[in-house]
Amino acid sequence: MARAAVLSLLAALAGVSAGTPARADLSDDAARVARMWSLSGARVARLPPIFLEHGRPRVVAVDPPAGPARVAGAAADECLTAAFLAPRTAEFTLSPEGRSGSVPALEGLIQQLRGAEPEDDRRVQSIAGVAAITRCGAEREELRRVAVEVLSTRSAFDVVVAASSGPLERVEAILPERASGPVAPRGDPGRPSEPGPLDARVERAARRARAEGAPRVAPTDMRASSIGTGQFSVKLPEGCHRLDLMAEVPSATLRRATDLDAEAREGTTGRLLDRDRSDAPDARLDFCLGEQGVVEVPFLGAAGPVKVVLSDAQWPMSAFVPGHFGARARGNLAAALRRRHAPAPRAQAIAEAIGAQGDTLVPVQIEPGRCYFAAAALARGELRALRISVELGDRAGRDDAGENGESAGVAFCSEIEESAALRVSARGGSPVWVVVVWPMD
Incomplete structure (x- = not known):
């Protein structure tokens, strides 16, 4: 009887386990969509998975799945559907190509995604990591190639393609956990905030910098153009800098809002040091220079031909930040210290290494009971x-x-x-990096 009771308990547990739905992953979702569409009589195929990063659109070739209907000649009203599935947090768009005779080249299509909007925008926005496009009849040619652009950081995709006699069941109906409700309309945030008098803002920026230990704050001013643009060209010493750009607010009742956007670039190479495109009235740029040099600071967003002040807060660089890797590496090493609010090194580094593209292991000998700071910085490349x-x-x-x-x-x-064990991972265009480890008191 005891044996029978044990067997009954095991059977019951097995039934509970079988009745509990497994946690679906991306491949499971794609398989469920393919299975449900196949049961409806469609010819279904799954394309190889793809992986995309933000800023790198890809064009995916979509061919109708092979089958009897395709061999015998598809009906004139046959539909072709392409569904792209990604993790639910991913955001992306799909853009089908135009019809034959007006199909842009691959390069042109990608540039179109990165640049200006087309006159006839046929993009499909993903919802909960799913986007699908269906074209029937002669319009099926639009799906021969579909451009995919990731709006989030990066994502993997499963692609399901189906040919059917009519529109198929929506992916959201097959995957109800990915369905979403109506999107609320955008609210009106109201008028932009008024930044206040210019002199008071300049003084606040200087007080804030001195409270953070900046020994020197140097203001420079100029008058913006009639459309609120301009460019500072300033010669800055080595060390870390915070540039606060602030524009005067006109006294006229009817005026453009003040919203400065700016960037800092090396005058000799044009290399971007920092950029501010926020919605705040003032702009702020933080960077470190490994040697003295000219920095160009173009800006826009002032409310007309008004006074614009650039306030430069300066922090000196520790003598223990090595310079033998070059000025660019030295400035980036100092930026790593400042970004993590680490104290300035007071002793020579205990370890240095140099590396390139890929993943690199750097073992370091240390002393028990001591603290350290390790910084990795780009020296050359992109x-x-x-x-x-x-x-x-x-x-x-x-x-x-x-x-x-x-x-x-x-x-x-x-x-x-x-x-x-330090590990440095670098990706880009032939990057050369350095890593430095300092003891910290």
Whole structure:
């Protein structure tokens, strides 16, 4: 009887397990869509998975699935459907090509995605990681190639293609967990905030910088053009800088809103140092220079031909930030220290290394009971992504360079460990990076 009871319990548990739905992943969702469309009589095919990053659109070739109807000649009103499935947090758009005779070249289509909007915008916006396009009859030619552009950082895609005698069941009906309700209309945020008198804002920026330890704040001013644009050209010493750009607000009742956007570039190379395109009235730029140089600061968004002030807060660079890797690397190493609010190094680095594209392991000998700061910085080339991580016993930490950033840094402390494993991952156009580790008191 006991044996029978045990068998009954196991059978019951198996039934509960079988009745519990498994957590679906991306491939499961694509398989469910393909299965439901096949049951409706459609010819279905799944394309190889793809992976895309933001700013790198791709054109996907979509061919009707093979089958008896295709061999015998598809009906004139046959429909072709292409469904792109990504994780629910991904955002992307689909753009079918035009009809034969008006199909843009591949390069033109990608430039169209990156640049100006077309007159007849046929883009389909994803919802909960799903977007699908259906074309019937002669319009099926539009789906021969579909351009996919990721609006989020990056995403993987599963693609399901189906040919059917009529429109198929919507993907949202097959995957109800991805369905979403109506989108609320955009609200009216009201008028932009008034920044206040210029002199008071300049004084506040100087007080804030001095409170953060800046020994020197140097203001410069000019008058913007009639359309609110202009460019500063300033010679700055080595070290870290914060440039606050502030524009005067006209006294006239009817005036354009003040919303300065600006960027800082090296005068000799044109390399971007920082950019501010926020909706705030004033612009702020933070960067570090490994040597003295001229910095160009173009701006726009002033309310006409008004006074614009550039306030330069300066922080000196530690003598222990090495310069033998070049001025660019030195400035980026200082930026990593400042970005992570690390104190200025007071001793020589205990380890230095240089690397290139890919993932690199850098072992470092350390002393138990001491703390350290490791910085990775671009020295040459172009950077798309940079990450530094540290593994110390059962502990780990990491940091990524932000958008337009060229450095990252991580602090760590040893308890009893005598070695740490640094890992640097760099992606881009032939990047050459350096890593430096300083002891911290």
